[in-house]
Amino acid sequence: MLLAKEEEIRAVTEACGKITSSLNVEEVLLFIQESARKLMDAESSSVILLDSSGENLQIASSTGAKEKQVRGLRFPANKGIAGWVISRGEPLVVNDVAGDKRFYPQIDQISGFRTRSICCAPMIFREKIIGVVEVLNYRRSAGFPEQKLGLFTAFANLAAVALNNALSFDSLSASYRVLHEQLRVDGIYQSRNSGMQKVYELCRKVAPLESTVLLTGESGTGKEVLADMLHRLSDRKDKPLIKVNIAALPGNLVESELFGHEKGAFTGAIARSTGKFELADRGTIFLDEIGELKPDIQVKLLRFLQEHTFERVGGREVIGVDVRIIAATNSDLEKAIAAGAFRTDLYYRLHVVPLHIPPLRERTEDIPLLVDFFIRKFNSELKRKVEGISEPALALLTGHAWPGNIRELENIIERIMVMREGGLIQPADIPGEIRKGFPGSGLSAAPFESTAGASMWEVEKELVEKTLQKNAFNQSRTARELGITLNQLRYRIKRHAIEIRK
């Protein structure tokens, strides 16, 4: 007897190890059903779960030759032996189903087997019944011994825990993926700078329209981010947004990249290829660095803008697609026009809605918002727990000229957070090149580097105050003398609560 008990414990322990070895729902279901069959020495087994309404039972997993037919089958939750077990919350052995009124024969009709005996136990998790585990014999006349019912019930409860863990893990991973995705594409779409506010406002207005948009701005100001935003706020959001960086393509391949080519159109064109315009059908195409487009392709793009048609390279068929164009450039297209490198007619076609993104140094008010956003982003990406940035460290960042704009700021925050695990970002974390660029007007970099964070803050305040006084509180002159923009000066006046005397 003792031996038998030991044997049982060993079998349950083994089954338990198996069903908790995975967090994948499908795998866990499979392991439950396999372990149940082994534990009860049965011919077949299934896991039957209550659906969310609690009104139906569904066969979630099942072994046997007719597994495919049986799997996914639904039946009312008050039917059959499973239904009885669910309603009572008690296990049940029926060794002669033919003579039992509770038996629900529909499933046998589908599987083509004749069930002889069934053993069924409820899966209970936190006092809630989530389904049943069922084992059955159809060939063998041998039934299931009543003595094993306790063991099987214990197993079904462990199975409920294992399945619940897998389901929770699944839903957590799904929401994690969604959040991660949002974090990846999302940016700061608000600004404290009036110029940038107008850009976002116009962007929201024009996004749902069909108009061609031309985005201009220095490198790293966020033209691509804005193109993403335009597409996502349009009715085309469920269709593709195809991005083509003209400058990144070898000149002789731009045309076939954009418009596709027929087989043999040129050396290397072994098969017909679909161009980006066709791929973007009913969606949006983002033509980055449009200023790099060669004159012959400018003509082709112009025709597309006028007629929405084109021909593949080496082809005659006229192809029409419905594509919205967003173009971007960080070069001065007007200069290119003056130099004869860019067609005026194309320029006007693209210039329907121009959106100019100001450089970061002209909207330093936004640096705190952006820094905050990047801290959150890299906390997630680098698994850090950085809580924010100290005022003096932020002062160093707002004082920098940011020639690389938002991209540079993002890189700097990432660099800082590679080194820092938590707490507040301090002046000492800020890379030397940014501290050196601090508008010290006459002050050398060295004392700044050796100055502790708090006094840096004071140095800035004093410097601004003194320079203002010296210039009789004329802010334009003060800004010029300090080598910062008027906006940057106003920001510092506000931050340090400096009193302006007239």
Ligand SMILES: Nc1ncnc2c1ncn2[C@@H]1O[C@H](COP(=O)(O)OP(=O)(O)OP(=O)(O)O)[C@@H](O)[C@H]1O
């Ligand atoms: N509003 C924003 N919020 C958050 N991050 C931003 C924002 N704008 C830009 N960025 C980030 O700054 C970086 C540069 O942005 P983006 O690539 O859009 O600039 P760009 O103007 O296209 O630059 P380039 O002319 O060099 O191609 C990206 O990593 C982007 O995620």
Ligand SMILES: [Mg+2]
């Ligand atoms: Mg870009």
